[in-house]
Amino acid sequence: MLDDAFFDYLRGIDCSDVEVYSIPEGSVVFPKVPLMRVEGPVAVVQLLETPFVNLINYASLVTTNAARHRHVAGKSKVLMEFGLRRAQGPDGAISASKYCFMGGFDATSNVLAGHLFGIPLRGTHSHAYVSSYMSLDEIPDRTLRNKDGSKVCMDFVSLVKDWLCKIQAADSLRNVFGDTNQSELAAFASYALAFPSSFLALVDTYDVMRSGIPNFCAVALALHDLGYKASGIRLDSGDLAYLSIETRKVFHAIEKEFNIPGFGKMIITASNDLNEETIDALNKQGHEVDAFGIGTYLVTCYSQAALGCVFKLVEINSRPRIKLSEDVAKVSIPCKKRCFRLYGKEGYPLVDIMIRESEPSPKAGERILCRHPFLESKRAYVVPQHVEELLHCYWPGSSDKPRAELPSLVKIRSRCMQQLEKLRPDHIRRLNPTPYKVSVSAKLYEFIHYLWLNEAPVGELQ
Amino acid sequence: MLDDAFFDYLRGIDCSDVEVYSIPEGSVVFPKVPLMRVEGPVAVVQLLETPFVNLINYASLVTTNAARHRHVAGKSKVLMEFGLRRAQGPDGAISASKYCFMGGFDATSNVLAGHLFGIPLRGTHSHAYVSSYMSLDEIPDRTLRNKDGSKVCMDFVSLVKDWLCKIQAADSLRNVFGDTNQSELAAFASYALAFPSSFLALVDTYDVMRSGIPNFCAVALALHDLGYKASGIRLDSGDLAYLSIETRKVFHAIEKEFNIPGFGKMIITASNDLNEETIDALNKQGHEVDAFGIGTYLVTCYSQAALGCVFKLVEINSRPRIKLSEDVAKVSIPCKKRCFRLYGKEGYPLVDIMIRESEPSPKAGERILCRHPFLESKRAYVVPQHVEELLHCYWPGSSDKPRAELPSLVKIRSRCMQQLEKLRPDHIRRLNPTPYKVSVSAKLYEFIHYLWLNEAPVGELQ
Known part of the structure; x- marks a missing residue:
């Protein structure tokens, strides 16, 4: 059906004639402002549409979702991404780990993502680990050297058992603890023997308050005797x-x-289908959780599983193009554009403005007319304190334009968090946030409407 | 921190001591029945947990979602998966294409998935393609050979223009069409010149009824003059x-x-954020759509973005294990089990039953007591007409068990659709479906409750 010459053409193409401009990764962005501007031969650029949109949509969505979780959890909490098993495919999971970190998470349980991107790794053992033990007799090597290396405890398990008796008998804990599950105790003791410096126990396999917590405390106190400090527990x-x-x-x-001293400050980690709403509810009830492990809702972006970024042809052979739609929100903004963020006196961004490439850049201190792209009556003068150009050249192709630096993941993460802090709080409050304004220059406004009238057939009401 | 010996151990392990039993791919499954049973050294099997759960969760979810879309669209409609750009990462998209086909879709627009899995490819051009044209003058080569090769039309564009005049002047179409968008007409004519045997036009770039449809018809009629049959249109x-x-x-x-003859039956394809609800609403309103292109809601499983499959330790060293929870739905069913589906006289599956490995298999014609795993009062005798064992050995490891065949994707797809047809309709109706029963044998029931009482600490109400 197809000419061989077509496949020869495909074999021969590359991106040397393509230029890619983009808003720096980790920036806060708003609807209508292009995240990228791609210039080049139409056939090549069309081939880039699908990969670009695929790669940008989910990455932006999950970074945003992570930032929302950070916003509701607050700065002081440790946030861990635990999503690998529920993510939409293996690379959905890898991307999720990377972009959750970018959006403000502290760590991931995805070892490959840690390896690939240098994200701190955090995790705990599984329920299966606990239930794989039957009794303390299953621990063959019970010796543990003191943290300072000074001496060796020959029977760590006995030490644990002694501590369990002591806390069961303690006045201040009287009536709290009865018999605990011995297979759980064996699992905890065994884990502590292998990782005495990072003992973190999952305490809900049998019963949190009657078994998991006293078993954990017994092992943690035994570790303390030998100079180690337990990390804490996880509630699931x-x-x-x-x-x-x-x-x-x-x-x-x-x-x-x-x-x-310090035992009271042991880290309490919570997991189990957490999301923005449950964390918000926990905050309202009051809780003692220090760290959240968040999986399913975070990585699948459960509350909105897709972001609707699109790729539009806005100019061809220097001629601007528009895509119309019955739905005004879907009308594309024509022309090769430059985009700027205008900042006010208090340091907050006030408005984004798109201009035609041929127009002069807006300047700090100048009075600039910002117009709504479609609604004639919505317009305002702005005198910005500071102007930031949004699109930078990341792929100059064979042109001699300078290529913007690609920062490290850690720097992008910092940018992301700083950008969110710079926003006026009412733009990011959870309930009824104030929409951030996105505008066009007076010239671009006139051009959009000239093109619109010219391309759209005139209807007749009958 | 870690012994080198641990890494040596990791380097040395393989799955030769692992056996994997699974319900055949494309089967209908119900909560609580294990999809897989994995046997082997605990450390190796634990390493398989995350990849298995990751690979099974999304695959099962999106296949189910595709089957739900097929169910609501009906058998006669063509269903195309258009999700690549909105999927959660590139392999999220590839998996989606594969598993949507398995769940009953007919085709995908994902060329790589078509190549990898042999899924039929279907798609249309983009809006950008339409707006990349300005006028008919941009078409340099206007010649088109008749389908039967008999002669060459030297100016296909003129033929199109003639047809556009004819339909604009036609009595039966009077007052329907005015002036159409010329860049759209140029795009359609150009597309038809390149692909005269598969002309399918996206008709909503400017205005469907005033521009897209008459432009399409003019090109389709010109193609008809040369012996070609246009495919149809897409509404987006x-x-x-x-x-x-x-x-x-x-x-x-x-x-x-x-x-x-046949022009009236031209294929009408619809797309634009379709999902089960919108297709159901279209069915209720009445419509003339022959084919649906479904993307975002399908591949991201928007209405439920994650499936909660888990991996549980149920037996170690021949000792059954249970994982308790405050939430009964989360209590695991212990023991290495065999699972059966019992069919009734009318050919419908009646109930699934899990038994301990040591028990005799249920047989057709025998009276079998099926018990709810947790609720004592829920039990029923069943005399099955037919009994199907669910778990088959797909990875015998180094054992000499026969290995079940892995069927082709097309066969799995047929199985999936047949399995759904075999279900009693009230189990899969959209509103308030009857829950399908999943049970355990009397012996397994007793064992679960024996283990539960032994593992759970007894509380005290204070």
Whole structure:
């Protein structure tokens, strides 16, 4: 059906005649402002449409989702991405780890993502690990050297058992703890023997308050005897607000009862289908969670699983093109454009403005007319304190334009968090945020409407 | 921190001691019945948890979503997966194409997926293609050879223009068409010159009824003169029910006016953020759409973006294990199990039953007690007409068990559609479906509850 010459053509093309301009990664962006401007031969540029849109849509969506989770959790909490098993495919998971970090997460449980992008790794053992143990008899090597190397405890398991008796008998903890699950105790002790410096226990395999917490405390206290500091616990089911508060009380009681400074501050991690709403609800109830492990809702962007970025032809052979639609929101803004963010006196961004390439750049201190792209009556003069050009050249093709630097992931992450902090708070509040204004220059406004009238057939009402 | 010996161990492991049993791909499955049973050394099997769960969750989710879309669209419609640009990463898209086909879609627009899996490819040109043209003068080569090779039309563009005048002047179409957009006409004519046997036009770049449809008809009629049959149109915005009905009227009017048999049956494809609900709404309104192109909602599984499959340890060293939870739905069913589907007299599956490996298989004609895994009062006797064992060995490891065949994608797709047809309709109706029953044998029931009582600490109400 197809000419061989077509395949020869495909084999021969490359991106040497293409120029790509983009808003720096990690920037806050608003609808209508182009994230990228791609220039080049139409056939080559069309081939780039699908990969670009695929790669940008999900990355932007999940970064935004991560930033929203950070916003609701607050700066002081540790946020860990735990999404690999529920992500939409293996590279959906890898992208999620990368972009959640960019959006303000602290760590991932995805080891490959950690390896590829240098993201800190954090995780805990599984429920299966706990239930793979039956009893303490299954631990063959019970020796553990003191942290300072000074001496060796020959029977760490006995030390754990002694501590369990002590906390069961302690006055301040009386009536809290009965018999605990022995397979769970064996799993915790075994884990602590292997990783004495990073003992973090998942405490809900059998019963959080009656088994997981006392078992954890016994092992943590035994580790303390040998100079180690346990990391903390993870709650993965039940009423996280209540359980975290009760757990914190136990930790404080143990700190006091046995005079172990810092035991009360043991890290409490929560997981189990967390999302913005549940974290917000926890905040309102009060809780003692220090770190959140968030998976499914984060990486699949459950509350909005797709972002609708599109790729539009806006100019060809120096002739601007427009795509009309019954739905005004879908009408494309024609012309090769430059885009600027105008900042006000207080340092907040006020408005983004798009201009035709031939127009002079807006300048700080000048009075600039900013118009809504479609609604004639919506317009305002702005005198910006500072003007930032948004699109930078990241792929100059064979032109001699300078190529903007691609910063490290850590720098992009910082940019992302700084950009969000710079926004006026009402633009990012959870309920009824004020829309941020996106405008066009007076010249571009006139041109859009000239083109619109020329391209659209005139209807007849009958 | 870690012993080198650990990395040596990791380097040395393989799956030769692992056995994997699975329900055949393309089967209908129900909650609680294991999709897979994985046996082997615990450390190796634990390493398989994350990849298996990642690979199964999204694949099962999107196949189910595709099957749901097929169910609502009906058997007679052509369903095309158009999700690449909105999928969650590139391999999210590739998996989506594969599993949407498995779930009953007919084709994909993802060329790589077509290449990898042999899925039929279907697609149309873009809006950008239409707006990349300005006028008919941009078409340098206007010659087109008749389909039968008999002669060459030297000016196809003139032929198109003649047809446009004829349909504008036609009595039966009077007052329907005025001036059409010339850049759109140029794009359509150019497309038809390149692909005269598969001309399918996207008609909503400027105005469907006033420009797209008459331009399409003019080109289709010109192609008809040369022995070609146009494929049809795609609607990508506006009121799809109304536009498809109006378009069908025009096609019929042209068939009659110019005596072109079959023109009225031209394929009408619809796209634009379609999902189960919009297709259901179109069905209720009435429409003339023959084919649906579905993207975002399909591939991202927008209405439920994640499936919660988990991997649980159920037995270790021949000792069954249970994972308890405050939430009964999260309590795991212990023991290495065999699973069966019991069919009734009318050929419908009645119930799935899980038994301990040591129990005899249920047999057709025998009376079998099926118990709810957790609720004592829910139980029923079943005399199955037919019994199907669900788990088959797909990876025998180094054992000499026979390995079940991995069927082709096309066969799996047929299985999937047949399995859905075999279900009692009330199990898959959209509103309030009857839950399908999943049960355990009397022996397994007793064992679950014995283990539960033994593992769970007894609480005290205070």
